[in-house]
Amino acid sequence: MKIFNNKKDLRDCLLEHKSNKKTIGFVPTMGALHDGHLSLIEKASEKNDIVVVSIFVNPTQFDNVEDLKKYPKTIENDIKLLSAASCDILFSPKVEEIYSENITSEKFDFDGLEHQMEGKFRDGHFNGVGTVVKTLFKIVAPDKAYFGQKDFQQLQIIKKMVKKNHLNVKIKGCPIFREQDGLAMSSRNIRLSKEHREIAPFVYKTLKKVKKKFSHKSISEINKWLENQFKKQPLLTLEYFTIADEKALETAKTKEPNKKYRAFIAVFAGEIRLIDNIRLKH
Template sequence: MKIFKSKSNLKKYISGKKALEKSIGFVPTMGALHKGHLSLVKRAKKKNDLAVVSIFVNPTQFDNKEDLEKYPQTIDNDIKLLESVNCDAVFIPSVEEIYDSSIVAEKFDFDGLEYQMEGKFRDGHFDGVGTIVKALFEIVMPTTAYFGKKDFQQLQIIKKLVEKTHLPIKIKGRPIFREDDGLAMSSRNARLTKEHREAAPFIYKTLKKAKKKFGIENANSIIEWVENEFKKHPLLELEYFTIANEVTLKSDEKIDPKSKYRAFIAVYAGEIRLIDNVGFKRKNK
């Protein structure tokens, strides 16, 4: 596996492969890799001639400086994990390499997708996401890029980014990887205390119960039920729970039987913020 730290060297490598008509599968990450990340790399490898991964903790998508400073970084272990799944190349740039002298996010218009859910609670987050993903896409110019559905809103925003910038890249979302107890895999899970780690599976259990109610009860009553469940929990604090249209990410007042819906949740387990989501299907009456 080749390791690159400079944009110019990576571009030269990619250009050489593209001259040989090789397809490039790309997985952007912030490191602290887990099985979910590795599943994306395996998929990129299976569907393309080359699998390329980036590891970069992007400062412009953090609205909380402390969260940025404490974000887990495990580069040596990440490299070993990528080698174990036959990744072809990894790009590990410095902040200066990506942003030069100005660590500032571009402003984007994602047709309103950025104002839902995460956008309401994390100021400027999706401008930061758009900035780094666009920069990485322009460096790697992959055939296809792969993202996990745990960050489903991010996935929809990246699809919109590609549509608006006319970049010739396919975007593929892949299923959420979960621990045996249901907790969605996340790099932040490593920062959970023992007590909060034991409590965290309650998030997915609640989502599954809410899913069973969908189509039987109305959306508002399901939301109220979820909020009450978390009010009773001594260790987990609900930030938001919403049921939204998968395409618009808006909470429809009336459920359209022809549309797909998804429940989105953000929860604090102590200082650690966890997100998750599940697809909802309307039951036939």
């Protein structure tokens, strides 16, 4: 595995691969890697000749400075995991390599996707995501890029950004990777206290019950039921729960036969924020 910290050397290396007609699969990460990331790398390896992984904790997508400071950084362990995985190239730049001296976000119009769910609670978050992903795509110029569906809203926003900016990359959404007890894998999970880690799987268990109820209960009935479930759970604080159509991500009040729906949730376990979602059928 080759490791690059500056974009010029990385580009030179990738240009050589491209001149040999090699396809490039790209997995952008913020490090603190887990099996969910490794599953994306495996998918990229199956469909591409060369796999590039980036590790970059992007400052512009954090609306909370403390969250940025506390974001887990485990670069030595990450390198070990990547060396044992199907990763050919690691790009691990410093902040100034990506942003020069101007650490600000570009302003994007995602056709309203950015105002739903996460956008209501994390001001400027998706402008930061769009900025760094667009920058990384321009540096790596991958054929395909792989993202987990845990951040389903982010996935849809990146697809929209690629389309509106006419970027020549195919975006591949991959299934949520879970712990054995159902908790969606996240780099932030290692910051959970013992008691919060024990109760955290309640989030996914509740979503699975929502999926069962969706076939025969109204959306308003499900919303009330879920709020009551979390009122009984003192260690978890519900930030939001919404059932939305997958395309526009707009909150649904009634079920329409031609739309695909998904339930989205954000919960605080102490100071650690957990998000999850599940596909619904009706």
